[in-house]
Amino acid sequence: MIQNLVRPNINRLTPYSSARSEFKGKAEVFLDANESPYETGYNRYPDPLQWKLKQAISTLKGIAPEHIFLGNGSDEAIDLLLRIFCEPGADHIIILPPTYGMYRVSADISNVAVKEIPLRPGSFQPDVEAVLAEADAHSKLLFICSPNNPTGNSIRPGLIRELTKGFPGIVVVDEAYIDFSAQESAIRLLPEYSNLVVLQTFSKAWGMAGIRLGMAFASEEIIGYFNKVKPPYNINQLTQEAALKALDKQEAQEAQVKQLLGQRTLLQQYLGGLPFAERIYPSDANFLLVKVEDPTGIYNYLVDRGIIVRDRSRVTLCEGCLRITVGTPEENERLFRALVEFE
Ligand SMILES: Cc1ncc(COP(=O)(O)O)c(C=O)c1O
Incomplete structure (x- = not known):
């Protein structure tokens, strides 16, 4: 009841x-x-x-x-x-x-x-x-x-x-x-x-x-x-x-979701290739949880480049992790270029 x-x-x-x-x-x-x-x-x-x-x-x-x-x-x-x-x-x-x-x-x-x-x-x-x-x-x-x-x-x-x-x-x-x-x-x-x-x-x-x-x-x-x-x-x-x-305009929404899913896969591949990325967790959402060597260092470095991600490294079971929302192809490209230079 x-x-x-x-x-x-x-x-x-x-x-x-x-x-x-x-x-x-x-x-x-x-x-x-x-x-x-x-x-x-x-x-x-x-x-x-x-x-x-x-x-x-x-x-x-x-x-x-x-x-x-x-x-x-x-x-x-x-x-x-x-x-x-x-x-x-x-x-x-x-x-x-x-x-x-x-x-x-x-x-x-x-x-x-x-x-x-x-x-x-x-x-x-x-x-x-x-x-x-x-x-x-x-x-x-x-x-x-x-x-x-x-x-x-x-x-x-x-x-x-x-x-x-x-x-x-x-x-x-x-x-x-x-x-x-x-x-x-x-x-x-x-x-x-x-x-x-x-x-x-x-x-x-x-x-x-x-x-x-x-x-x-x-x-x-x-x-x-x-x-x-x-x-x-x-x-x-x-x-x-x-x-x-x-x-x-449901078709427009569906097309955007489809594009985001494609970008999510691409971003997973990009990030997976970076030497300081220790783990990219599988995602069913529009963001990726990424375990890196120096989360706070990377977070601050990205902020200096005008790119904001979420530092989740102090959250239980997410130690060392950043949460990165999937953006437009241009935004993801910009994030990736910045991260390659961080190397
Ligand atoms: C799991 C989850 N639930 C709810 C919300 C908030 O949703 P709303 O914008 O509808 O309040 C969020 C926003 O980040 C979320 O991650």
Whole structure:
């Protein structure tokens, strides 16, 4: 029962009822929301539940709009999950480091404890037994990032299933990089597991990080809780319009993903040939984790050349590593030329 995992105050909550959600239907004169009557293109509040956009996403993903929540980035969905399920000072979340940093930051902001079960060194796959042994009635959320940031690998589907089946709380599969992966989305597992939430985003393969739009896919019951706690107009009209436009040009997005995947392979080959590159980890994402002899030296050298990569060398299991995002062919070429000169 999902309801039993939800914080009691959220179950009891009477949500804010906005003017635009109280009236549905057709009308000509809107004097209900204290908006300006003067037309600017933006004088009205946006659709609080973004039905038109959800319809378009529904068609793309093959899942009904009632199973979709849209957030101000997936970061908003992560924060709301903490606020729906985790009682501060009592419950905890489980994360699998090295992984995306916002799970811990969101938990810290909410005063929710974080238990860490590191991925297995080498394979970067979860230790299912260790995770399930650690889990108890206060383990409300388990974050699985697949493909994982910063390691780049996908988590094996069998392990995602085992974890979702055995975990007493909600399992969140963060698929921010799924469009760069050959692996199928965990969205198709939703009918089987009522405790599963899948996150995706417009920030990566869709090239729309600036509009802040994240997606959560889950049971209608879980989506209902998201809608209950979200700020009424969390997705602004500009974002809704820009996303609809982007979705209209799906071929352009697919072509860019294809080019990035080609560049990823090329960059893997380039970097593999450099004598100071000790290991290029396989990647299902739009970045590469690269182990080098002198990460900080290379990082600073590249900064001097106007090229910024991410120094991950102080992250557990990523000692000595830089994380390099795949750029345009020209950008990758420029990075490579700089690195050859570093030799
Ligand atoms: C794994 C992962 N999840 C979520 C995000 C953030 O996504 P959004 O821009 O939708 O908030 C990132 C961004 O780097 C990420 O790496």
